[in-house]
Amino acid sequence: ESVVNRIAAGEVIQRPVSAVKELLENSLDASASSVNLLIKDGGLKLIQVSDDGHGIRFEDLPILCERHTTSKLSAFEDLQRIKSMGFRGEALASMTYVGHVTVTTITKDQLHGYRVSYRDGVMEYEPRPCAAVKGTQIMVENLFYNMTARRKTLQNSSDDYSKIVDLVSRFAIHHTKVSFSCRKHGAVRADVHTVATSSRLDAIKSVYGVSVVRNLIEIEASDDDPSSSVFEMHGYMSNANYAAKKITMVLFINDRLVECSALKRAIEIVYAATLPKASKPFIYISIVLPPENMDVNVHPTKREVSLLNQEVIIEKIQLVVESTLRSSNE
Numbered sequence: 001e002s003v004v005n006r007i008a009a010g011e012v013i014q015r016p017v018s019a020v021k022e023l024l025e026n027s028l029d030a031s032a033s034s035v036n037l038l039i040k041d042g043g044l045k046l047i048q049v050s051d052d053g054h055g056i057r058f059e060d061l062p063i064l065c066e067r068h069t070t071s072k073l074s075a076f077e078d079l080q081r082i083k084s085m086g087f088r089g090e091a092l093a094s095m096t097y098v099g100h101v102t103v104t105t106i107t108k109d110q111l112h113g114y115r116v117s118y119r120d121g122v123m124e125y126e127p128r129p130c131a132a133v134k135g136t137q138i139m140v141e142n143l144f145y146n147m148t149a150r151r152k153t154l155q156n157s158s159d160d161y162s163k164i165v166d167l168v169s170r171f172a173i174h175h176t177k178v179s180f181s182c183r184k185h186g187a188v189r190a191d192v193h194t195v196a197t198s199s200r201l202d203a204i205k206s207v208y209g210v211s212v213v214r215n216l217i218e219i220e221a222s223d224d225d226p227s228s229s230v231f232e233m234h235g236y237m238s239n240a241n242y243a244a245k246k247i248t249m250v251l252f253i254n255d256r257l258v259e260c261s262a263l264k265r266a267i268e269i270v271y272a273a274t275l276p277k278a279s280k281p282f283i284y285i286s287i288v289l290p291p292e293n294m295d296v297n298v299h300p301t302k303r304e305v306s307l308l309n310q311e312v313i314i315e316k317i318q319l320v321v322e323s324t325l326r327s328s329n330e
């Protein structure tokens with residue numbers, strides 16, 4: 001049974017960055033206003049995420065890492081589930097099958113915190129009282145220690161840390177009311193460091209630099225016709241002066257970081273046709289739509305989504321991107 005669990009867990013947590021994404025989403029679900037990461041050896045030795053969110057109640061600790069245990073799956077409708085980022089209660093459990101998970105947490109009505117470690121879905125010992133400030137710290141150590149082949153492949157690739165930095169950067173420019181930091185173990189400076197701000201452009205500037213911000217144009221699109229599509233889109237896209245080697249597309253739908261390859265392709269096509277010289281854009285898009293119009297279960301890692309009336313939404317966004325490009329290039 002433990003082999004089956006491990007294989008399933010390896011599907012949910014494919015690389016260190018998949019664990020980081022789940023941990024970040026949990027911190028945001030816990031209403032954190034500050035999330036700090038420490039990464040050792042590309043995440044294979046250590047992923048540590050500390051937040052100042054609402055913490056985990058003592059009585060929830062014993063089952064925290066059991067499969068399909070979630071505090072977010074209420075008896076309401078599907079709607080409710082999809083609104084909160086976690087809805088499957090599988091992430092933490094999975095991490096305990098492929099790594100060593102230690103949780104330190106305190107809620108606001110406790111005098112001290114608790115620390116407990118998990119392995120294969122269960123607590124290794126009774127939670128121990130400990131000093132804690134506010135919120136939750138989760139450490140995932142020795143990821144894939146029991147998956148030799150996976151560990152070998154990942155050890156040879158140096159880009160896992162940069163994948164993590166890239167992920168935190170994306171979260172940081174969307175969740176501007178939350179401060180983020182991401183630091184490599186042993187490094188003095190953080191590679192991502194944002195403070196809570198009310199301005200999206202300030203956040204983009206502190207993450208991606210002034211050269212990106214200088215070349216951004218604000219965009220908006222919407223539709224409120226239930227028979228075709230209902231959505232609101234807001235974002236920033238690069239202009240004719242922005243040149244990069246590859247496209248950066250940061251897409252949030254209902255505050256979830258997702259991928260929509262059809263939308264990405266559609267935008268690339270518009271840039272290539274309108275601005276061949278700047279055809280690798282930087283684009284940040286936030287879309288809000290009725291949760292029931294988004295299917296988040298296309299992919300086990302919850303990244304690729306498909307939308308109801310996707311063609312209509314994509315076409316509307318394409319039109320806005322195209323007319324913005326044309327008028328900025330005149």
Ligand code: ADP
Pocket residue numbers: 022026027030051053054055056064069070071072073085086087088089090091092093136
């Ligand atoms: P899900 O997010 O789908 O509910 P997870 O496996 O990611 O499942 O997390 C399990 C549960 O652990 C969550 O439902 C939540 O109650 C709790 N939890 C995990 N991380 C945190 C955190 N940083 N702060 C508060 N609670 C947390």
Ligand code: MG
Pocket residue numbers: 022025026085086087091
């Ligand atoms: Mg979760």
